[in-house]
Each structure stands twice: as structure tokens, then as C-alpha cells.
Amino acid sequence: MSFLRELYVVFWKEMLLWINNPMLPVVRALVFPMMWIVIFGSAFGGEVNHIPLAVVAGDAGELSAEYISVLNTGTTLDIKSTNLATAEKMLKSREVYGVLYIPEDFSSKLIAGERVSVVLSLDETTPQIASAIVAHVTSVTQRFSKDIALAGDRVVVEKNTLFGRGIEYLDYLAPGVVMMTILFSAFFSGGMNLILDREFGTLKMLMVSPISRDAIILGKIFAGVVQSITSGIVALIVAILMGVHLKSGATGIAMIILLMFIAGFGFIGMSTAIGTRITELEQLMVMMMVIIMPMWFLSGGLYPLESMPDWMRPLAIVNPMTYATDAARAIMIRGIIWESLVLDLLIISTFAVAMFLIGSYSFKKTLGGVK
Amino acid sequence: MEIIETHELTKEFNGLVAVDRVTFSVKRGEIFGFLGPNGAGKTTTINMLTTLLLPTSGRAYISGFDVVREAAQVRRRIGLVPQEIVLEGDLTARQNLLFHGMLYGMSRREVEEKIPELLELVGLRERADSKVRTFSGGMKRRLELVKVLVHEPEVIFLDEPTIGLDPQTRRKIWEYIQILNRERDVTIFLTTHYMEEADYLCDRICIIDHGKILDIDTPRKLKDRIGEGDIIEVEVSGKGERFAEMLAKECGCQIKKVEGNSITVSAKRGEYALKEIFSLADRLGVEVASISVREPTLEDVFIHYTGRSIREETTAGGSMMKYLARRLKH
Ligand SMILES: Nc1ncnc2c1ncn2[C@@H]1O[C@H](COP(=O)(O)OP(=O)(O)O)[C@@H](O)[C@H]1O
Numbered sequence A: 001m002s003f004l005r006e007l008y009v010v011f012w013k014e015m016l017l018w019i020n021n022p023m024l025p026v027v028r029a030l031v032f033p034m035m036w037i038v039i040f041g042s043a044f045g046g047e048v049n050h051i052p053l054a055v056v057a058g059d060a061g062e063l064s065a066e067y068i069s070v071l072n073t074g075t076t077l078d079i080k081s082t083n084l085a086t087a088e089k090m091l092k093s094r095e096v097y098g099v100l101y102i103p104e105d106f107s108s109k110l111i112a113g114e115r116v117s118v119v120l121s122l123d124e125t126t127p128q129i130a131s132a133i134v135a136h137v138t139s140v141t142q143r144f145s146k147d148i149a150l151a152g153d154r155v156v157v158e159k160n161t162l163f164g165r166g167i168e169y170l171d172y173l174a175p176g177v178v179m180m181t182i183l184f185s186a187f188f189s190g191g192m193n194l195i196l197d198r199e200f201g202t203l204k205m206l207m208v209s210p211i212s213r214d215a216i217i218l219g220k221i222f223a224g225v226v227q228s229i230t231s232g233i234v235a236l237i238v239a240i241l242m243g244v245h246l247k248s249g250a251t252g253i254a255m256i257i258l259l260m261f262i263a264g265f266g267f268i269g270m271s272t273a274i275g276t277r278i279t280e281l282e283q284l285m286v287m288m289m290v291i292i293m294p295m296w297f298l299s300g301g302l303y304p305l306e307s308m309p310d311w312m313r314p315l316a317i318v319n320p321m322t323y324a325t326d327a328a329r330a331i332m333i334r335g336i337i338w339e340s341l342v343l344d345l346l347i348i349s350t351f352a353v354a355m356f357l358i359g360s361y362s363f364k365k366t367l368g369g370v371k
Numbered sequence B: 001m002e003i004i005e006t007h008e009l010t011k012e013f014n015g016l017v018a019v020d021r022v023t024f025s026v027k028r029g030e031i032f033g034f035l036g037p038n039g040a041g042k043t044t045t046i047n048m049l050t051t052l053l054l055p056t057s058g059r060a061y062i063s064g065f066d067v068v069r070e071a072a073q074v075r076r077r078i079g080l081v082p083q084e085i086v087l088e089g090d091l092t093a094r095q096n097l098l099f100h101g102m103l104y105g106m107s108r109r110e111v112e113e114k115i116p117e118l119l120e121l122v123g124l125r126e127r128a129d130s131k132v133r134t135f136s137g138g139m140k141r142r143l144e145l146v147k148v149l150v151h152e153p154e155v156i157f158l159d160e161p162t163i164g165l166d167p168q169t170r171r172k173i174w175e176y177i178q179i180l181n182r183e184r185d186v187t188i189f190l191t192t193h194y195m196e197e198a199d200y201l202c203d204r205i206c207i208i209d210h211g212k213i214l215d216i217d218t219p220r221k222l223k224d225r226i227g228e229g230d231i232i233e234v235e236v237s238g239k240g241e242r243f244a245e246m247l248a249k250e251c252g253c254q255i256k257k258v259e260g261n262s263i264t265v266s267a268k269r270g271e272y273a274l275k276e277i278f279s280l281a282d283r284l285g286v287e288v289a290s291i292s293v294r295e296p297t298l299e300d301v302f303i304h305y306t307g308r309s310i311r312e313e314t315t316a317g318g319s320m321m322k323y324l325a326r327r328l329k330h
């Protein structure tokens, strides 16, 4: 029997089992995310801090410098002064969430007692952050205007959103939920499946058969990936039906599925590695609590990372879900802008390859029996 | 070469010797049984013979192929029905067989062609398209028995094939096992801790305890080996000690056990000894409260070798009694 045929047989059985019970796997994968949305989605409301904002001072005058220093008070914003071209690049690659442009005639107009507007271009992908920027800039500007010109309305903030219509919380939440569905589904299709296989001895059936050991491992992993992606696609469809905004049409969907595929491999690899090292279902539930749940909460899927306390941020930075969610959000809301995607995709792919290797190696190591 | 041959096969688990230098061979076409209590090393032996477990030392061959170095060849020739049921409950009977056949490189068509006939063999044809989770324990066992036949193995391994089944279902499974063996020409290696099962099914039995083989032979010869004809259990109304003494002296019976007024003896010819017992009771002026004569069972053989009963909960093999215990009023 050829290796591909063997692979197919193992894969086919796993899929058959999965399909024979059509509602369970998808519902199982969807229940948790939906529950979290309902329970926590509305309850989260941390303060956002240290939001990077580029400031382009077209006017080198004293008043302009003073305005910038006033903007810089407090911990809400991290001001980065730069030129227009760099600022736009930074906005695209998500180094900053907005650009504040101070016009050349800022000082002269103020001195002349005329009204002047500063232009705030915003990345509204993250609505909480956009509104925090607007709130801060508006109030600071008003105060500045009063101090300098003795009138609150002399300096006006002109808003300019970058990605079309206003983004709502649901739009913000959806990409994370899609990724989370894949994460959870992988947990069931990978780790839990392995433990049940051992518990019920169904793995023995494969082990006593002449089928190659690699086909057993890869067949199960591939089936797991396909199953998790399917759950992810169902979540995506649900999101679209709920009216979630999808920026880049067919290409975007293709990209999202590619992303799901990469992330699916990573998550299945991870959950396989866990599943092979554990014998009890209870232990797996503990793993769920200490690994899978935090991966979801610390991913920026529910609320921006900027709202996390500083000590927690490193956890988000080492969390692969952060990048999966960020990439999904970029594709779904911002459209395919490579500058903001490359890093995410690179990290996710590295994670996927590493986890696939670790998972299949660990599976092989613990398979037992005569090789 | 015999279909199964082992030579000093041994398995240690961190110092615990689960199977201890076991050497035996199984002839093509026979039903061979491993009989021993829980923890004797039966499953461990099966696992080594079916390539699921690497032996610590020693060798084993299936059809001449080494279970370690030629595992792929071995796997193609064997079928395993493990102690726990390993069917996929969410698949139908048909799908389970289909998957099994495909694992062994058969095409979907090839398997499909065999399915009706195989299911017929164990009376499950009408249930071909029901999910296995809806089956009773006995039905699942039957399905497993034919599942391993799909790829036409030369030998099948049945690990405790009737464990947890009620006596009636057990009998049925026994019949099916015999059918497979006779009609399909498969060699059967089974393990059990039910001596009736070993006695009823096996052409030859290997008695194993603490990983060591105690004896291997046909059930008949094993029972003859302990030397005597029949086992008589008698309960008298009094003078038990004295009664036993006289029995040994005058009737040529061998005392096995005396507990108060309950006496177990063995006698070359049970029917003859019965008369002697009644006349002895008359002479001593006691009554025979109950009496039974039975053939020695494998249980007696096991006790003979180990001084222990094979099962924790000791129940005399009721179904094996030659004469059922009758209350005889004098
Ligand atoms: N994987 C294992 N690790 C450690 N000890 C084991 C393992 N499998 C079996 N044993 C031990 O080996 C002995 C024989 O077990 P087993 O072959 O299952 O007995 P049986 O099938 O005759 O009841 C028992 O003492 C059991 O505890």
C-alpha cells in the first residue's frame, strides 16, 4: 500500500467519525467563543495607555512645539514626532494608531487670532483605541486653545478615518473569535482525540495493523487541521451573517483561509504535543485552563493589548494567538496591506512549523510498540 | 515451523517481571488458551506477540516471522481482539469493517463484498448500518470477532473474549469462536481467567501464574495429571473428623479438605465411593446432609499447582458438575 493511500485511510476514518456526528464538533468549538463574547465582550473596559501616535509638525514654531508637549502629558499617548512620509508608513505597518498633522500656518494663524485646524488621521481598526486617541487629543487641544488664545474653539481637531466606515466592536471582535474557534477546535481534534483514542484503545487498531507509523501520525494531524479549519470557516460565516464588515472580498477570504490553515497546523501541533504527554482527561482540562484560555484572553481578541497592565504585556507578545488575531483583523478590516501582515504571518508560520514538528515528534516518541 | 513459537519470551516493567521466560508453541488450526488469574501476564504476552510491546528479552515468531525484526510481516498475518472493545462507536458496523479492511490495504470494493457474509456469520447482518454504540456488549464482541477476519489473518488473538458478559451471551460467543476456528480455519490464541471457558474451548491450555508457565497440555490430560478420578464433597450431620478418617482408611479416598463436617475427598471411582460413604454414615450413626460428585476441574489443577484458587471470588464450577448436588434425606 502506498504511503499516500495509508495516509488517506487514517484521514478518512477520522473525518468519517467527525462527520457522523455533524453538530457536535462545530458547536463544541463555537460554544466557548460565543459564551465569552456574551459574558466578557461587554464587560471588558480597561483604560488604554501608551498608544503610539505620530505627530507631523508642519510648523516649526514655538506654539507648535508647546502644543506637542501638552499632547505628551499623561500616559495615554506615546508621541512620535516625524515627517509626513514616515508617519504614513508607520500608520500602515501599525507602528502607530494615528497621525496628527499640524499645519504650516499653525503659529501664524493663532497669533493673528484666526481659527486653525489640526488633522487627525486614525486607524479605526481598534475602535477602543481610536476613541481614546480622539478623546485625549480633543480635550488637550481645547485646553491648549483656552490657555493660548483664551477661547476653547480657536484650535479645531479635524478627524479623518483611514479605513472607511466606522468600525464597531463586533467588527473588532470577529477576527479574534474566528481564530479562537480554530484554537478550541484544534484542542478537541488534536489533544482530546488522542487521549480518547488511548482511553478507548482505538489507537491499538491502527498499531496492530501493517500501516506505517508515519501515516498514523500524519493522517490524524491532517484530519485535525481540516476539522479545525472547517470550524473556523463556520465561525467566519456566522460573523458575516451577523453583519461583520469584510474589507477585501474574495482575496481577503482566501487570505483568511490560508491564515486559518497555517494557524490550524500550529494549534493542532501544539495540542498533539500536549495530548501525547498526558493520559487523563482531567489533566487535559487543566491544560485547557492554563494554556488555551490565557492564549485567548491575552491575544487582544477581546480588547486591545494596550489596555493590559504593563506586566502582562510580555505574555501577549509571546502568545502566538496575538499574531493570528492581529493578522486576521488586518485582513478582515484593513484589507490586505502587506506592511502590517508580514511580521504576523512570519511569526505564525514559524510557530506552525515548530509546533507541527514538535507535535509529530512527540506523537512518534510516545506511540510505543515495535517500530 | 509452528504458527506461534516463543523462546524464553520475557517482559519486565521497571523491575517487575510480568512475563518470565515463557516458551511455548501453538499448532496451526488449534484453539490455544492462556489460563491464569488477573495479573498473570496474559495481556502482556499477547501485546508482545502482536507487536504492541517490545519484549525485554527472548524471541517470538508468528508463522516464522520475528515479532520484533519482521513486525510488518507479522502484522499482516494476525488479528487482535483486545480485552477492551475497540470499535468506533460513532461508525456503523459496516463502516467499522470497511475501515479495518482498508487498514490492511484492501480496496473498498473488496471489503464491501465480504461484509454481508461476515456479518451473517455472527448474526449481525440486519444491523450492518446501525451505529455500533447502539449495540449490546455481546453484539459488539461478535462484531469484533468478524472484524478481525476481514483481512484473513492466519491467527487471531482474543484477550479475555467473554469478560463482563452474562453466561448466556458467553455461551454464544463460545459457539462463534468455534465456528471461526472450524469454518474459517483460523488458529485462535485466547486468554481467559474462566476455567470453564478454557476447558470448553481450548484444544490445549497453558496455565500461567506470575508470568511463569505452570503446565501446558490438553484439558483432559491436565485434569488427569492431578491423579485422581472424581471429586466428592460430602456434608455429614456430625463426627466430621472421625468420618474423614474412616473414609480414607476404608474407602480408599484421598482427603482434600476437611472443614468441620464438610469433607472434600477424591476417589478413583466416584459412583462406587458413594455407596461406601452411605454405609459408613450408617455405621457411624450420622446423616449425610448433602453430597455431590464431580469431575476435577481446571480449578483443581490450578489449586494443585499454586495452592490458590484462580479467582478471588471462589465459586465452584456449577456448570461442570457431573452430578448436581442433591439433598439426600436418609
Ligand atoms: N504498562 C505496564 N507498566 C507496568 N506494569 C504493567 C504494565 N502492564 C502490565 N503490567 C503489570 O504486569 C503484570 C501482568 O499484567 P497483565 O499482562 O495485564 O496481566 P493479565 O492480562 O494476565 O491480567 C501485572 O502485574 C501488571 O500490573
Ligand SMILES: [Mg+2]
Binding pocket: B042, B043, B044, B083, B159, B160
Ligand atoms: Mg489482561
